[in-house]
Amino acid sequence: MNILITGSAGFIGSHLVERFLNEGHTVVGVDNYISGQKRNTEMFLGHPNFRFIRADVSSGIPYEGQPLDWVLHFASPASPPHYQQFPIETLMVGAQGTHHALELAHRHGARFMLASTSEVYGDPLVHPQPESYWGHVNPNGPRSCYDEAKRYAEALTMTYHRHKGVDTRIIRIFNTYGPRMRADDGRVVTNFVNQALEGKPLTVYGGQQTRSFQYVDDLVEGIVRLMGVTYHQPVNLGNPDEYTILDFARIIRDRTNPALEITFQSMPQDDPQQRRPDITVARNLLSWTPAVPLQEGLQRMVAASLHPTPPL
Amino acid sequence: MNILITGSAGFIGSHLVERFLNEGHTVVGVDNYISGQKRNTEMFLGHPNFRFIRADVSSGIPYEGQPLDWVLHFASPASPPHYQQFPIETLMVGAQGTHHALELAHRHGARFMLASTSEVYGDPLVHPQPESYWGHVNPNGPRSCYDEAKRYAEALTMTYHRHKGVDTRIIRIFNTYGPRMRADDGRVVTNFVNQALEGKPLTVYGGQQTRSFQYVDDLVEGIVRLMGVTYHQPVNLGNPDEYTILDFARIIRDRTNPALEITFQSMPQDDPQQRRPDITVARNLLSWTPAVPLQEGLQRMVAASLHPTPPL
Numbered sequence: 008m009n010i011l012i013t014g015s016a017g018f019i020g021s022h023l024v025e026r027f028l029n030e031g032h033t034v035v036g037v038d039n040y041i042s043g044q045k046r047n048t049e050m051f052l053g054h055p056n057f058r059f060i061r062a063d064v065s066s067g068i069p070y071e072g073q074p075l076d077w078v079l080h081f082a083s084p085a086s087p088p089h090y091q092q093f094p095i096e097t098l099m100v101g102a103q104g105t106h107h108a109l110e111l112a113h114r115h116g117a118r119f120m121l122a123s124t125s126e127v128y129g130d131p132l133v134h135p136q137p138e139s140y141w142g143h144v145n146p147n148g149p150r151s152c153y154d155e156a157k158r159y160a161e162a163l164t165m166t167y168h169r170h171k172g173v174d175t176r177i178i179r180i181f182n183t184y185g186p187r188m189r190a191d192d193g194r195v196v197t198n199f200v201n202q203a204l205e206g207k208p209l210t211v212y213g214g215q216q217t218r219s220f221q222y223v224d225d226l227v228e229g230i231v232r233l234m235g236v237t238y239h240q241p242v243n244l245g246n247p248d249e250y251t252i253l254d255f256a257r258i259i260r261d262r263t264n265p266a267l268e269i270t271f272q273s274m275p276q277d278d279p280q281q282r283r284p285d286i287t288v289a290r291n292l293l294s295w296t297p298a299v300p301l302q303e304g305l306q307r308m309v310a311a312s313l314h315p316t317p318p319l
Numbered sequence: 320m321n322i323l324i325t326g327s328a329g330f331i332g333s334h335l336v337e338r339f340l341n342e343g344h345t346v347v348g349v350d351n352y353i354s355g356q357k358r359n360t361e362m363f364l365g366h367p368n369f370r371f372i373r374a375d376v377s378s379g380i381p382y383e384g385q386p387l388d389w390v391l392h393f394a395s396p397a398s399p400p401h402y403q404q405f406p407i408e409t410l411m412v413g414a415q416g417t418h419h420a421l422e423l424a425h426r427h428g429a430r431f432m433l434a435s436t437s438e439v440y441g442d443p444l445v446h447p448q449p450e451s452y453w454g455h456v457n458p459n460g461p462r463s464c465y466d467e468a469k470r471y472a473e474a475l476t477m478t479y480h481r482h483k484g485v486d487t488r489i490i491r492i493f494n495t496y497g498p499r500m501r502a503d504d505g506r507v508v509t510n511f512v513n514q515a516l517e518g519k520p521l522t523v524y525g526g527q528q529t530r531s532f533q534y535v536d537d538l539v540e541g542i543v544r545l546m547g548v549t550y551h552q553p554v555n556l557g558n559p560d561e562y563t564i565l566d567f568a569r570i571i572r573d574r575t576n577p578a579l580e581i582t583f584q585s586m587p588q589d590d591p592q593q594r595r596p597d598i599t600v601a602r603n604l605l606s607w608t609p610a611v612p613l614q615e616g617l618q619r620m621v622a623a624s625l626h627p628t629p630p631l
Contacts, residue, residue, distance in 0.1 A: 094478045102414030102471065127458055144470075145453050146439055147489070147553065149481075151474035158456075159414065159471040162463035166406045169461075177459070241459065 009073050011035040011117075013064045013108055014082030016043030018188045019122070019180070021050075022223050023079060023230065028054055035070060039063040041093055042084040047187060065099040068107050075115040077234060080108035081122040083157075087150070087275070088193035094152035101156025102163070109167045109175075118234060120176040121164045123241060125282050126154045127179060137285040138179065138241045161241060168239050176233050181245025181284045184304065185223030186311030196220060199256055200305070203263040204312060213274035214253035219283045221246035222304035225297040232293040245284035246297040262305060323347040323387050323429075325376045325420055326394035328355030330500045331434070331492070333362075334535050335391060335542065340366055347382060351375040353405055354396040359499060377411040380419050387427040389546060392420035393434040395469075399462070399587070400505035406464035413468025414475070421479045421487075432488040432546060433476045435553060437594055438466045439491060447595040450491065450553045473553060480551050488545050493557025493596045497535030497616065498623030508532060511568055512617070515575040516624060525586035526565035531595045533558035534616035537609040544605040557596035558609040574617060 010027050014020040015036025020043065027034050033056045036048060040061070051057040062069055064082045083100045084090040090097040105121065112119035128136045129144030136142075144154045161177055168175040184196035192198075195218065202209050221244070229244040250258070253269070260267045289295045299307075322339050326332040327348025332355065339346045345368045348360060352373070363369040374381055376394045395412045396402040402409040417433065424431035440448045441456030448454075456466045473489055480487040496508035504510075507530065514521050533556070541556040562570070565581070572579045601607045611619075 094482055095475075098414075098471070098475050098478060099418070102410075102418075106411070106414075129453070141441070141455055141457050143453055146470040147473045147477040152478050155467075155471045155474035158458040158463075159410070159467045161459045162467035163407075163410050165459040166410060166464050170406055 008076040009033045009035070010077045010079065011037065011070060011075050011111070012079045012081060013037045013068070013104065014043060014080075014122070015059070016040060016045065016047040017081060017085070018185070019183065019223065019226065020081045021047035021187050022185070022227050023081070024051055024057065026227050026231065028056055032056065034058070035060065035072070037062055037064055037068060038082065041096055042089045042189070044189060064104040064107055065096070066103070068111050070111060075111070075117040077120070078108055078112040078115070078117045079120045079122070080105055083122070084153070085124070086193045088191070090153040091149070097152045098156045101160045105160040105163050109164065109173060113167065113171055113173050118174045118176070119164070120178065120230070120234060121160055123157050123161050123177050123179045125179055125181040125243070125245060125284065126150070127158050127161065128282065129154055131282065135247060135283040135285040136243070138243055138288055165239070175239055177239070177241040178230060178233060179241050179243050180226060181221055181243065181282065182218050183221045183223050183226050185308055195252055195255065199259040200308060200312065203259050203267060204309070206264065206267070208268035208270045209256040209260060210270050210272060211252055211256050212272050214271060215251055216274065217249045217251050217283065218255070219246045219249050220255070220301055220304070221297055222299035222307070225299055229289055229293060229295045232295055236292060238292055242288050242292065243284040243286055244289060245286065247284055247286055248301065249283045250301070258301065259305065262302065263309070320388040321345045321347070321385050322389045322391065323349065323380075323382060323423070324391045324393060325349045325380070325416065326355060326434070327371070328352060328357065328359040329393060329397070330497070331495065331535065331538065332393045333359035333499050334497070334539050335393070336363055336369065338539050338543065340368055344368065346370070347372065347384070349374055349376055349380060350394065353408055354401045354501070356501060376416040376419055377408065378415070380423050382423065387423070387429040389432070390420055390424040390427070390429045391432045391434070392417055395434070396465070397436070398505045400503070402465040403461070409464045410468045413472045417472040417475050421476065421485060425479065425483055425485050430486045430488070430546060431476070432490065432542070433472055435469050435473050435489050435491045437491055437493040437555070437557060437596065438462070439470050439473065440594065441466055443594065447559060447597040448555070449597040450555055450600055477551070487551055489551070489553040490542060490545060491553050491555050492538060493533055493555065493594065494530050495533045495535050495538050497620055507564055507567065511571040512620060512624065515571050515579060516621070518576065518579070520580035520582045521568045521572060522582050522584060523564055523568050524584050526583060527563055528586065529561045529563050529595065530567070531558045531561050532567070532613055532616070533609055534611035534619070537611055541601055541605060541607045544607055548604060550604055554600050554604065555596040555598055556601060557598065559596055559598055560613060561595045562613070570613065571617065574614070575621070
């Protein structure tokens with residue numbers, strides 16, 4: 008197949024490129040590097056089935072070539088420090104970027120996937136969150152540039168499905184970790200792993216809020232399975248095993264350096280108190296459950312930080 | 320002042336044009352007529368201070384001329400039949416249209432107002448709705464093309480305020496009625512007035528859901544007052560006097576033709592059960608309360624339907 012991935016130089020995008028190349032597909036990656044990393048492109052550039060287009064998908068996707076079978080729209084700043092640094096770009100890629108990606112899929116008759124997020128649930132009042140939960144989001148708070156951009160992207164995607172017949176998929180990605188996350192990602196897993204590898208105290212903001220952590224290979228497996236079935240409503244992909252942020256800091260500490268200190272700071276505004284996926288839909292529809300336990304995933308991530316992946 | 324209004328040929332836009340021309344301002348109207356009406360432009364074309372640009376603001380606002388003092392972004396299909404007919408255009412004008420309007424305001428150093436909506440509250444679980452309520456909106460249901468477009472527009476507006484310093488205002492408009500509503504508007508007031516004037520039975524969908532109805536002159540007064548103060552958070556503008564749809568049908572019937580029949584049909588999917596503004600902010604900030612009672616407003620609307628407004 009011929010597969011185009013926006014955000015191909017991002018953390019998740021790069022794992023999708025790798026998976027699809029390994030399966031023998033042709034992959035077109037698109038990124039503008041505002042939060043993606045060039046080394047996530049460079050590692051694939053020698054591959055005969057990989058092609059890269061440097062472009063801001065909010066301005067258009069200048070693809071010319073063979074018909075596309077799949078368009079996967081993963082481009083967006085996704086961590087709070089990045090979308091706070093680029094709030095307008097984040098809003099643009101959710102609206103204009105999604106629009107261009109949907110139009111491309113429509114022109115090619117390609118299957119389309121939107122990478123949405125557990126952030127569409129905001130600070131949820133229902134726990135765990137099934138896909139039918141409408142969420143609890145501040146429409147104009149400091150996080151709204153990301154949350155509302157993704158909700159808008161879902162609405163646009165469903166509208167293209169309903170009114171233009173595009174064969175769409177929507178996934179809501181819960182916290183995901185693994186090799187190739189940016190060191191300055193700002194999210195709790197990378198923060199803790201980086202701090203632990205540097206022998207620094209682990210900084211906990213709040214601590215009692217909970218998160219579920221999914222290893223990236225599990226997410227990629229869920230994406231591949233969902234692309235293979237026909238289902239247009241959103242699907243949660245995440246690991247329901249729940250840890251408080253503080254528990255998580257303790258696990259990282261105990262596995263790297265039991266002598267590390269844990270320090271505490273106050274929670275940022277609008278930070279969700281708890282977030283945990285209800286994965287009943289993915290389980291029933293895709294026979295999918297996360298397979299990589301947290302301890303094993305963290306081992307792999309730490310190992311990859313010490314010995315980066317060689318080129319394909 | 321030099322004021323640009325997107326959606327100038329819409330119901331509310333046309334009342335704003337009239338008010339600002341009557342106050343001696345210069346007004347630039349912009350509309351593409353997908354839901355606006357040409358006669359709402361034509362009635363002002365003879366006025367020396369009115370200028371019209373026919374354009375789809377989602378593609379850009381081709382304004383060249385004197386610096387603008389205010390940009391009021393009111394363009395959007397706003398009634399369910401219209402945004403269901405134009406769901407993609409509705410999503411576009413909320414994102415790309417708002418973006419172009421904000422960029423225009425930014426370039427001119429103009430004060431900006433976004434016409435948002437009570438629909439950002441969705442099917443509210445809090446009653447009445449204060450501005451601090453985050454709402455209860457289905458992000459990908461059949462109404463999401465409007466609700467999520469407006470929530471996105473609010474997020475974008477606040478982002479332009481926070482990050483580019485644009486002097487923004489956001490109003491959340493609750494149900495408004497008055498002369499120059501489209502006869503095919505599909506909303507309950509026009510439906511009932513039209514049916515009553517035609518001597519037809521009044522069709523009630525559901526009936527026990529409540530609505531508050533604000534006369535358009537009250538809304539315009541609130542808009543003018545808000546533009547005169549410095550306040551960037553959303554402000555509800557609506558009439559908190561609450562009627563069930565069925566009560567409302569009865570009032571219209573009793574004031575036009577007590578012999579009219581009232582017929583019942585089931586509620587559309589996702590139709591809000593109740594919606595009523597908490598106007599504490601507008602009351603305190605603007606010394607504003609709705610002044611036109613429902614009975615009087617309906618009299619004026621019926622009179623205007625029988626004797627359309629002559630040109631200025």
